[in-house]
Each structure stands twice: as structure tokens, then as C-alpha cells.
Amino acid sequence: MSAAAASENGPAGPLRLRLYVAGTSLRSTRTIDSVRRLCEQRLGGLGDLEVVDIYQQSQLAGGDGVVAAPTLVRLSPLPARRLAGDLSDERRILEGLGLQDFVREHR
Amino acid sequence: MASELESPRRPSSEAAPATLPKVPTGIAGFDAITFGGLPRGRPSLVCGSAGCGKTLFATTFLVNGATLFDEPGVFMSFEERAEDLVANVASLGYDLDGLLAQGKLAIDHVRVERSEIEETGEYDLEGLFIRLGFAVDSIGAKRIVLDTIETLFTGFKDESVLRAELRRLFGWIKDRGLTAIITGERGDGQLTRQGLEEYVSDCVVLLDNRVEDQITTRRLRVVKYRGSAHGTNEYPFLIDADGISVLPVTSTDLDYAIPEGVVPTGIAGLDAMLDPGGFHRGSSILVSGEAGTGKTMITASVIDAACLRGERCMAFVFEESGDQICRNARSIGLDLARHVASGLLRFEAARPSLYGLEMHLARMHRDIDRFAPSLVVIDPLSALRGPAVELQATMLRMVDMLKSRGITALFTSLREDGELDASSSIGVSSLxxxxxxxxxxEANGERTRTLYVIKARGMRHSNQVREFVMSGDGIALIDAYIGPAGVLTGTARVVQEAEEAAAALRREQENRRRRREAVRRRHALERQIEELRATLEATEEEEAVLLNEDELRETMRAGERDTLVARRGGVK
Incomplete structure (x- = not known):
């Protein structure tokens, strides 16, 4: 159902996000919280969010071109997008991920 | 790696620069001017404008590390993709793919694209650290290259975060004991655009690519090297199919050892003009003369003689190709081609305008070091053009470089017309x-080649002008005619000699005639003496007869008187 909705409304394909954080610092947990909240509240649980600790899975960072931490990567739909920072500003996250329309549709 | 970590601890003071551990780059010459290479376990900055060879320098550092010194390396590229990098250096014979496969090299391309990165709130560059750490750990790297880390400034807006992170990164590199090259683009008024030299302050190398008179010269300078002595000059460096070579060509000392021995020239007449029978080994010889005086053929003779003795010769020719010289030398009966084939002789032909003076010198330096010849020919020296001061300095260093290696050097020069001009080879000739x-x-409608030795240090030499003749049998020197009519050469000499011969013949005949005359006169006199003697004898005989008669007459007269006296009866 989500796939059908997405194909009708702008971005194609399912929404897949990956959040890279560095360890369990305060900034990391804060970021994870805010992204989780965003996914649940604004995206209605449609997004597929994966949290990666770069200390644990170093090899993934190179593949996704991660430089800064924390970084939120929109893996799909393509093209990939990257957001660096602790993602405290919801509006900017959505803009950055190009999901304003997505949210509007699913409100 | 623990042993590597001992070194980053800063030496207590400047007191012991020799103890600063260094990592050889394997770049010819660079290790010499830095007395060992880059500081071990520290980041070094290599900066310069676009196209000056930063990436290549860094790549060479890694490749040499992996292949020569068994130190794997990580190349973190912020600009070129791994494939591009591999392709770009393949032309230098670097097989990055092979090194990647052997686990001696890791390449990580960090894409930093302004449009792809949004910044929302606080962040750091832990991702970069992790990736670098991951790559380093995966192959046990001891060397890393960050090329060009300043690209981060185009991707991230928050400079204060970046600067703090860079400082942390360089600290991290030191903590890990990694020897790193950070490249940076030349900025306005400072070495790099973002002032990286503030962070990487142990060793800063500046590369430069200057164009003067449409000729490019690459130069390298060690701006700073904390805790170590280093060459402070700008050194030319070469990038060609053999990679990078830096050339420390500014030697100022004159304390080189002089090899013993004599180098015959292969021209018997010339050897005879020089007291020991040739030139001293390791000396610098200038052969000057106008076009068409036979300079190149004289050098060909010397080369041939040296090769026949089994010595290695290298000829830097600026006006002809090696093949052409071989062909031309064949006309005077010298087979240089076989020496080329046997590997004793090498021609390095290049147009003078191909490089600047520095580069020519640099190239010679490298080629000579590789080929290790005992005789070097530079034909002609005067082809190298440039500002007089620079030319003089370059030639001084060239002569110095050859002398310090004990190489006999033969230079030819066109620029010699006897004028004492500041830019003429007079300046060189004193070296x-x-x-x-x-x-x-030129006389009598013909041109004759002559030769003389202006100077030859440390040996007695002929002060005579010799005529030299090139034929299928080689070069021969002929004594010029020197006589009351002056110095004559060529046909005039031949004519004069013929005249002299005729005159001599005439004199000879005259002499013979006179001798005959003398003999005849002597005979005549002797005959006269005989006649006189005969006359004398005849006279003597007559006198004797007369004397006898007189005596007889006296006797008779005395007898008659006695008779008369007796007859008169008187007493006497």
C-alpha cells in the first residue's frame, strides 16, 4: 500500500533511512530519539529506519559516503541524500530529505 | 605499532635533529634534501597550486612505502575517484590495482558534495575518523595520504567545527603513529587556502610549477621541517615516465676527491700535444669553436676511445639525434653504433627548449646517477639558453656535479669568437x-681547420697551432707550417713546403757545384806546387853545377898562381 501511495505522490519507492551515529554519546541518543519521533509522528511509521553505530560497523560508513556524525542518509528513494547534524530541527530534516510532500500526503 | 609510537614524542629540544625518526619517501633526491624523508608518525603538508604534482608526490610516497619499505598505505581521496587515481598513475608504472589486491594499499574516496549534504544542528567528523581508522586497520597501514582535505570546506559550512575536527584529526594521526601527507591547494597570501599550515606544522613542502619564457620548471622547497635540518633551496624536480625525482644540485663545496689517471683522446696528435698523453681523468674539458670546426667529431673520437677502453659514456646532445651523430662519425671511421648497442654509450638527445635550465640540469643529474658513466659529453653547452646569471650558475653546478663524481666531462661550445663578453663562454671557461x-x-680561397690548446691545468702542453684533418681514417693532426713566412696551413702550407723543397734542392745543387769547384781549384794549386817544386829542384841542380865549376875554377886559378909565383922565384 505504501509503495502504491508513494508512486502516486512524488518520490518513487519505499522510504528507507539509515542513521549513522558515533557511539552512545548524548548527541547520539538525542539524535536517535528525534529521528525515531519524526518517523513515527510525521511519517506515520512508513519510513524504514535503520540505526548504525559507526564504531560497531565501520565498513558501512565508507559505502554510504558518511563523513560527519551523526548523519542521516536517505537510501531510497534515490538519489541518496545526506543530513549531517543532530537533527534537532524537524522542518529542516524533512526539507533535507525532500519529504515535505510525503508528509503532507500522509497527514 | 607500539614501536612506531615511540617516535612521535617530540624531541626535548632542537638539540638532536639527527635522532628525529624519519620515513623515507623513496623519491630520489627528496630523502637527500630532508636527510632521510618525512617525519615518522607525523603529518606533513604538501602544498602547491593546481597541477604541480601534489597528488603524484603523495601517491609515490604510498607506492614506494608499499613496494620498497613494506609499509602499507591508505590513500584517502577527497577529489579523485579511486578508479581515476589508479588510471592516472598507471602511466608512471604504478600498479595500484595490484597493490590493492595484495592488501598493501587502500583507497577510500570521500565524496564531499555541497548539494548532497544538509546540515542540521551539531555534528562532528567522526565518520571520517572511523573510515580512516577502518582503512588503516584493514591493511595495517603505516602511511596515509589525505588528498585534498580542504575539500571538506566546500562541503560543510561550519568552519569552526571543521577546524576543530582537523586539529583533532592531525592529533589522531600522531596518536596512531601514522606518517601522513596532507595535500593542500595554494591559497592567496598563505600556503594553503584554509591555512592548513597552522595545523600541520612539523613539515611543510611547497611544490611549484613556474612558467618562464614559455618553459615550465617544477620546483620543490621544504618550507619548514621542525626538529630537523633540511635543504632550504628550491630544488627542481621532474615528473616523467620514471616517476618523480628531486634533484639536489646546489653543491657548494669544492672538496671532492680527484681520480687519478689519464684519458687519452683517441687522436694521436692531440695526445702528443698534452704532456701525459691525454687529459686528466675527472677534468672538465671545453672544446670551443664556430660551426663546422669539427667539435662534434672530436667528441666522437674521445667517446670512441673511451668505449674501446670499456668505459661508460653518456652524451647529452642538443642539436642532433644520437643516430645522426653515429652516422656522421662513421664518415671519419668511427663506429659509435656498436658502442650504443653494447650499452657502453648512451645518447640523451633533447631540444634545448624542451625544459628550462634547471630541468636540463635536473635531468642530467638523474640520468648520470642512473647510468654512472665515466665520461659525459655535453654537445653543445652553448645550446642551453637563459639569463646570463642563471646560465652561469647552472653551468657552475653542472661542472661541479660532474667533478664531484669524478666524471670526465667534455663540453663543446659554439659561443667562442674571442670576445670577452659577459654572457660568452669565457665565464664558463674559467671552470x-x-x-x-x-x-x-680562411686564406687563399680555402678554409682550414686548426686546433690549439688554450689551457690544460696540471700538465705541460704544446703551445703550437696544429692543423687537423678529418678523413676516413679518423682525425689526424699535422704540424702547421711555421717559418719566416708566418703560420701557413692547408694548401698554402703545401705550396710553401713545395717551395721550400725546391729551394733546398737548388741549394743542394749549388753546394755540390761549389764543392766540385773547390776540389778542382785544389787540384790546380797542387799541380802548380808540383811544377814549382820541379823548377826549384832544377834550379838547385844548376846551382850545384855552377858551384862546382866555380870551385874548380878557383882551384885551377890557385894552381896557376902558385905556378906563376914559382916561376918568378918569389916567395909568397
Missing amino acids: MDAWIRLLNV
Whole structure:
């Protein structure tokens, strides 16, 4: 159902996000919280969010071109997008991920 | 790696620069001017404008590390993709793919694209650290290259975060004991655009690519090297199919050892003009003369003689190709081609305008070091053009470089017309140990080649002008005619000699005639003496007869008187 909705409304394909954080610092947990909240509240649980600790899975960072931490990567739909920072500003996250329309549709 | 970590601890003071551990780059010459290479376990900055060879320098550092010193390396590229990098250096014979496969090299391309990165709130560059750490750990790297880390400034807006992170990164590199090259683009008024030199302050190398008179010269300078002595000059460096070579060509000392021995020239007449039978080994010889005086053929003779003795020769020729010289030398009966084939002789032909002076010198330096010849020919020296001051300095260093290696050097020069001009080869000639001047004498509608030795340090030498003749049998020197009619050469000499011969013949005949005359006169006199003697004898005989008669007469007269006295009866 989500796939059908997405194909009708702008971005194609399912929404897949990956959040890279560095360890369990305060900034990391804060970021994870805010992204989780965003996914649940604004995206209605449609997004597929994966949290990666770069200390644990170093090899993934190179593949996704991660430089800064924390970084939120929109893996799909393509093209990939990257957001660096602790993602405290919801509006900017959505803009950055190009999901304003997505949210509007699913409100 | 623990042992590597001992080194980053800063030496207590400047007191012991020699103890600063260094990592050889394997770049010819660079290790010499830095007395060992880059500081071990520290980041070094290599900066310069676009296209000056930063990436290549860094790549060479890694490749040499992996292949020569068993130190794997990580190349973190912020600009080129891994494939591009591999392709770009393949032309230098670097097989990055092979090294990647062997686990001696890791390449990580960090894409930093302004449009792809949004910044929302606080962040750091832990991702970069992790990736670098991951790559380093995966192959046990000891060397890393960050090329060009300043690209981060185009991707991230928050400079204060970046600067703090860079400082942390360089600290991290030191903590890990990694020897790193950070490249940076030349900025306005400072070495790099973002002032990286503030962070990487142990060793800063500046590369430069200057164009003067449409000729490019690459230069390298060690701006700073904390805790170590280093060459402070700008050194030219070369990038060609053999990779990078830096050339420390500014030697100022004159304390080189002089090899013993004599180098015959292969021209019997010339050897005879020089007291020991040739030039001193390791000396610098200038052969000057106008076009067409036979300079190149004299050098060909010397080369041939050296090769026949089994010595290695290298000829830097600026006006002809090696093949052409071989062909031309064949006309005077010298087979240089076989020496080329046997590997004893190498021609390095290049147009003078191909490089600047520095680069020519640099190239010679490298080629000479590789080929290790005992005789070097530079034909002609005067082809190298440039500002007088620079030219003089370059030639001084060239002569110095050859002398310090004990190499006999033969230079030819066109720029010799006897004028004492500041830019003429007079300035060079004082550096030369021997100077042979070739002169075309024009007279009687012909041109004759002559040769004389202007100077030859440390040996007695002929002060005579010799005529030299090139034929299928090689070069021969002929004594010029020197006589009351002056110095004559060529046909005039032949004519004069013929005249002299005729005159001599005439004198000879005259002499013989006179001798005959003398003999005849002597005979005549002797005959006269005989006649006189006969006359004398006849006279003596007559006198004797007369004397006898007289005596007889006296006796008779006395007898008669006695008779008379007796007859008169008187007493006497």
C-alpha cells in the first residue's frame, strides 16, 4: 500500500533511512530519539529506519559516503541524500530529505 | 605499532635533529634534501597550486612505502575517484590495482558534495575518523595520504567545527603513529587556502610549477621541517615516465676527491700535444669553436676511445639525434653504433627548449646517477639558453656535479669568437680544466681547420697551432707550417713546403757545384806546387853545377898562381 501511495505522490519507492551515529554519546541518543519521533509522528511509521553505530560497523560508513556524525542518509528513494547534524530541527530534516510532500500526503 | 609510537614524542629540544625518526619517501633526491624523508608518525603538508604534482608526490610516497619499505598505505581521496587515481598513475608504472589486491594499499574516496549534504544542528567528523581508522586497520597501514582535505570546506559550512575536527584529526594521526601527507591547494597570501599550515606544522613542502619564457620548471622547497635540518633551496624536480625525482644540485663545496689517471683522446696528435698523453681523468674539458670546426667529431673520437677502453659514456646532445651523430662519425671511421648497442654509450638527445635550465640540469643529474658513466659529453653547452646569471650558475653546478663524481666531462661550445663578453663562454671557461680551441683559418680561397690548446691545468702542453684533418681514417693532426713566412696551413702550407723543397734542392745543387769547384781549384794549386817544386829542384841542380865549376875554377886559378909565383922565384 505504501509503495502504491508513494508512486502516486512524488518520490518513487519505499522510504528507507539509515542513521549513522558515533557511539552512545548524548548527541547520539538525542539524535536517535528525534529521528525515531519524526518517523513515527510525521511519517506515520512508513519510513524504514535503520540505526548504525559507526564504531560497531565501520565498513558501512565508507559505502554510504558518511563523513560527519551523526548523519542521516536517505537510501531510497534515490538519489541518496545526506543530513549531517543532530537533527534537532524537524522542518529542516524533512526539507533535507525532500519529504515535505510525503508528509503532507500522509497527514 | 607500539614501536612506531615511540617516535612521535617530540624531541626535548632542537638539540638532536639527527635522532628525529624519519620515513623515507623513496623519491630520489627528496630523502637527500630532508636527510632521510618525512617525519615518522607525523603529518606533513604538501602544498602547491593546481597541477604541480601534489597528488603524484603523495601517491609515490604510498607506492614506494608499499613496494620498497613494506609499509602499507591508505590513500584517502577527497577529489579523485579511486578508479581515476589508479588510471592516472598507471602511466608512471604504478600498479595500484595490484597493490590493492595484495592488501598493501587502500583507497577510500570521500565524496564531499555541497548539494548532497544538509546540515542540521551539531555534528562532528567522526565518520571520517572511523573510515580512516577502518582503512588503516584493514591493511595495517603505516602511511596515509589525505588528498585534498580542504575539500571538506566546500562541503560543510561550519568552519569552526571543521577546524576543530582537523586539529583533532592531525592529533589522531600522531596518536596512531601514522606518517601522513596532507595535500593542500595554494591559497592567496598563505600556503594553503584554509591555512592548513597552522595545523600541520612539523613539515611543510611547497611544490611549484613556474612558467618562464614559455618553459615550465617544477620546483620543490621544504618550507619548514621542525626538529630537523633540511635543504632550504628550491630544488627542481621532474615528473616523467620514471616517476618523480628531486634533484639536489646546489653543491657548494669544492672538496671532492680527484681520480687519478689519464684519458687519452683517441687522436694521436692531440695526445702528443698534452704532456701525459691525454687529459686528466675527472677534468672538465671545453672544446670551443664556430660551426663546422669539427667539435662534434672530436667528441666522437674521445667517446670512441673511451668505449674501446670499456668505459661508460653518456652524451647529452642538443642539436642532433644520437643516430645522426653515429652516422656522421662513421664518415671519419668511427663506429659509435656498436658502442650504443653494447650499452657502453648512451645518447640523451633533447631540444634545448624542451625544459628550462634547471630541468636540463635536473635531468642530467638523474640520468648520470642512473647510468654512472665515466665520461659525459655535453654537445653543445652553448645550446642551453637563459639569463646570463642563471646560465652561469647552472653551468657552475653542472661542472661541479660532474667533478664531484669524478666524471670526465667534455663540453663543446659554439659561443667562442674571442670576445670577452659577459654572457660568452669565457665565464664558463674559467671552470674548465682544459680548453681546446678550434679555429677555421680562411686564406687563399680555402678554409682550414686548426686546433690549439688554450689551457690544460696540471700538465705541460704544446703551445703550437696544429692543423687537423678529418678523413676516413679518423682525425689526424699535422704540424702547421711555421717559418719566416708566418703560420701557413692547408694548401698554402703545401705550396710553401713545395717551395721550400725546391729551394733546398737548388741549394743542394749549388753546394755540390761549389764543392766540385773547390776540389778542382785544389787540384790546380797542387799541380802548380808540383811544377814549382820541379823548377826549384832544377834550379838547385844548376846551382850545384855552377858551384862546382866555380870551385874548380878557383882551384885551377890557385894552381896557376902558385905556378906563376914559382916561376918568378918569389916567395909568397
